[in-house]
Amino acid sequence: MNRHFTKISLFFLSLLFLVSCNAVKRVPGDKQLLTDNEIFLNREKINDAKIYNQLDQKPNTTLLGLPLKLYFYNLARPNIDSILSEKFLENESKRKKLNYILSHKQFEKFLNSRKRFNQWLKDGGEAPVLANKKDAKKSVNRLNSWYWNNGWFNVETDYEIVQLENRRKRAKVKYNVSTGEPYHLDSITTQISSKVIDSLYREYEQNSIINEGQQYNTIAINNERDRLTSLFRNNGVYNFDQEYISFEADTINTNKKVNTKIIIKNRFASDQDTTNRVPFKVHKISKVNIFTDYKYANRNEPISDSVTTDEGYSIYSFEELRYKPEAITDAIFIKPGNIYSDLSRSRTYSRLNSLRIFKYPNIQFTPDPSDSTQTNLQANIFLSPQPKYSLGFDFDLSQSNIQKFGIGFGGSLLIRNVFNGAENFEISGRGSVGAATDAAASKNTNHFFDISEIGADLKLTFPRIFLPFNTEKLIPKFMSPFTSLSVGISTQTNIGLDKRNLSGILNYRWTPSKKLSNRLDLLNIQYVRNLNTDNYFNVYRNSYNELNEILQSGSIVTQPSYLDKDGLLSIPTGAENFIEDVTEETGGTTGLNEDQTQLVKNIRERKNRLTENNLIFASNYTYLWNTKKNLYDREFTRFRFKIEAAGNILQAASALGGMEKNRAGNYEILGVNFSQYIKTELDFIKHWDLGHKNIFAVRAFGGIAIPYGNANSIPFVRSFFAGGPNDNRAWRAYDLGPGSSGGRNEFNEANLKLALNAEYRYNLFGSLNSAIFIDVGNIWNVLDIVEEEAATFTSFSDLKDIAVGSGFGLRYDFNFFVLRFDIGFKTYDPALPEENRWFRDYNFGHAVYNVGINYPF
Structure with missing residues (x-):
């Protein structure tokens, strides 16, 4: 070293x-x-x-x-x-x-x-x-x-x-x-010409950003101007603008005090050739006219269909009206009889755009010609429909945790307003071929593209919370609520044991603000069927090799029929019979010591878990806080919390229904031992913009899944893994952990994960960027079927088995995506003896080379 x-x-x-x-x-x-x-x-x-x-x-x-x-x-x-x-x-x-x-x-x-x-x-x-x-x-x-x-x-x-x-x-x-001594605000007085403005100011004066005694700050003054402008415009003062607000500061002979006067003048109004100042008024919305199929070409055409709702909305169509009135009015926050509000207008824009059935809407406010007081406004909302049907095609190149290279393709059909209630129906199909990592593919294939997948999905989306009771008070319409019902099927070949997935999801999502979003999967059902379990020992070669090492230790006697021509256990029959002899003590195989017997039992438990079919009947909730404004935002915070519970409904139904348990003491549905667990994840990401295209980024992740009741382990598809281009880059995907066990298996996974990543990104020149990084973390088994001490987390002293990787990388920014190449070095390897864990293989010969698309976090 x-x-x-x-x-x-x-x-x-x-x-x-x-x-x-x-x-x-x-x-x-x-x-x-x-x-x-x-x-x-x-x-x-x-x-x-x-x-x-x-x-x-x-x-x-x-x-x-x-x-x-x-x-x-x-x-x-x-x-x-x-x-x-x-x-x-x-x-x-x-x-x-x-x-x-x-x-x-x-x-x-x-x-x-x-x-x-x-x-x-x-x-x-x-x-x-x-x-x-x-x-x-x-x-x-x-x-x-x-x-x-x-x-x-x-x-x-x-x-x-x-x-x-x-x-x-x-x-x-x-x-x-x-600097000398700073100046502080002293008296704050007002000179407001309009009674309406003065009344609103007094009513909300306690929310002022500037207050007596605080140090003078120009930004605070500007923020107070913004607050007052927003306050007045959201309380009916349609004609108000920032230019009517000014601040007058007096610092003469005040002993470093600033006497501030807020001046709000009347607005300008033109009358023929003269311009005068007139008091502001509170404007009310008298009419809301909605044109559902407006085009510039038909602006002078007569209206052929119309309807007036109980709330006072007038809905017009140049052709036959194709929307249920409530589907449109539910997205409109500008209401007849209410005062004018900028907030209602912006919420209307946002909600109409989220429906995906209209192009960008046009909202215009004009004085109501029938109102002699000139306080009423008429809102005209012009909507231009998107095409009823939309086709989409996808083609992409990818690199993931279990494949070196992949080609994906797919197509989709979107049908808008399928039931005339602004619902959208999507039909999509996808397929891919890829080259697997060494562990993923069957040892019997010699093709470069040894992975294939084909699948189809159906998705129906409603622009409301679809429940038998009213959720308006809990989730108001301005939060853009949606309900989605989706079903899907996919078949994978040569990914592990080959799988067929059937899934069904009923979820609700709503966004209280631009930064906050929520998702609730009331039902998340997944059935996973392994199609090629006989291939287990071709995929998980380490387990197979361990069995043969035990067999050839010199004192083992087994049945000759279990062996192939090379004297190794045949796949699958010989290996399975050998395991059964040892674990069931049938007498067909003898001579194993206690440690060898336990190792065979561990191999059997892992094989049973990875080859069993899974039925997951879960519910989950995800909370996401993200301050990232757009794709080019360099400084932001992202926090995600997710909790999932599975199997409780099936457990209760099985018990109430008096169903019999299997030999292992568990209930089965359709011949499958359904999963029961609780799982939670915490994910935090923070980016700091250091200037000159330099960014410091960190991520912290923690997750745990605890089985109970009808299960003693977590399904493979819900477990955690470590390593790979988006995790600890000094280890290949699935190679790290659990604990200090050394990653003996081809796919190492567990039900507890801790990870921390830090990365300093900087520009080299042009679109070529670089980074140096440190990745920390590992996975462990806890409160499940695994008993191996090196792989389990039993106390905080096991944190000494957290792996540390470090390295550097190059990234080329193509604007629409980033091509990433990272080199990771094992800095602290928990699989080695404690005295030899630091910098033992810190060289290019033992480095891991990662290729990825976009940034890891």
Whole structure:
């Protein structure tokens, strides 16, 4: 290990020596490279990132202290045209040689390619940042502005460019900030012209963002302006705008106090050729007209169908009305008789878009011509239907935890408004072929594409909570509730033992806000049938090899009929008979010691669990909090909580129905021992934007599934695994754990998982990014059928078996997806003896190479 560290250290020191001499290569002779900024606040140095972010000029971005993008830029030649001219055009002998080899057109392309490559180096790199007075003065102004906006009205800032000793052509800039005492808000008074506005202000004054005694802050002032604008517009003041609000601050002879006056003037109104100020009014919605099939081409056509609802909505159609009135009005939050509200309008937009049956709606408000007081508004909502039928086709390349390479394809048919109640019906089919990992495929196949899957799904979605009782008070319509009923079937070949999945789901989802979403699967039913259980020992070769090692230990006597021509247990008959002899003590096989007998029993228990068919009758709830605003949001928080319970209904029904139990003491439904367990997962992700396309991201995950009642283990499809490109990247998928057992099986899984990942992502140049990461975690068995000490979690002392992986990777951003290549090194391997777990195989020969699509978290 010491030799490895010595080599690594020597490599980085040599690299540092070579490139550090080159950092100022493109710095002009009378200029200096900016290497650092220092800010002294009232003579004390500070490290507050938000203050340093105010500086107009920052040093070149670095990784581990090295400005790699600057070095990349320095590889480019600043005068490439003259260099190429001197080297290839003015040098007659070289030009003749090239002209002899290349045509005139090829020669021009050759020169242009050199220019393009040189420009690529410049574009991908980063020009040297020079310390200069002009940019330093801009930083001074920005620092003064920031402190002034935060209440230090007497702030003064100067700067000094300091030449670094013993470092050629390098300098840092020191900023000295003197703030004085901050100013605080004192009296807050108002000058409001409209009685309506004044009344609303007084009613909600307790919610004010600015209050007496707090330090002056410009952002708080702006936020108060936003609050007041939103308050007035959501309480009927349709014509209100931010421009009518102003703040007047008095700081003369106030002993660093700010006397603030909030001024809200009347609105401008035009009357023929004159413009006057008139008081604001509260506007009420008198009519809501909904046009369900509006097109620009039929704007002047007569209405052919209409209906007026009990709530006062008027629904119109240029053709025959194709929607039940309540299906439309349930998505409209602008109600006749209510006052105008921006919130109701935005909720209407959101809900109509979520239905997926209309294009982006158009909502217009106009004065009601029948109202002489000019306070009533008429809302016109223009809806343009999407096509009744939509076809979709998919084709993708993928890499997952159990396949090295996969090709997927599929198609779907979407039928909108299938029952005239804004319901959507989807029919989809999918198929894929892939190349499995070594453990996944049968040993009998020699084809590259040894995985195949085909499946179909039906899904019906209702834009409401479909229950026999009213849920409006619990889940209001503005939360965009949906009910989905789906069924599906799929068949997999050469994935493990080959499986057929039948599933049925009844779920509800609703979104109280843009950040929060909820999902409740009232019924989540899954039937998993293994189609090729005779292939078990071809797939799980480690178990098969362990049986043969026991058989060939020298003292074992078994039936010759169990063996093949090579003297190994035949598959499947010989291996199964051998296990039965040992575990049932039939006498057909003798000579095993106690440890060997226990090992065979462990192999039998695992085989029985992985080859049994599963019936999962579950309910689950998922809570998701996600502050990510869009695909390009670099700083966000995501928290997911999920809890699932399975088998309780079937257990109660079996007991009440007086059903008989099988030999193992469990109930069976349709010949299948149904699963019963409770499972919970916690998943937390946080991204910090560090600037310059640098991001620090962390993820923490914890999950546990506890069997009880009718089951003593968790179905394979509901268990946890560790390793792989989206988990601990120093181990292949399913290779890590459980505990310190060393991953003896091809698919290692368990019912308890802890994981923590941290990753620093940075831009190299252009669309090429890189990252360094640390992955921590493992899986264990707990409170289930597994009794092996190394694989079970019995106390907190077992946390010493948490694996640690570290590494680095490259990522290329194609905008619509990211291609990722990561190299993971086993940093702490719990499968090794405790004294030899750190950095034992920390080299490229034992590294794990991961290819993935998009970021791991």
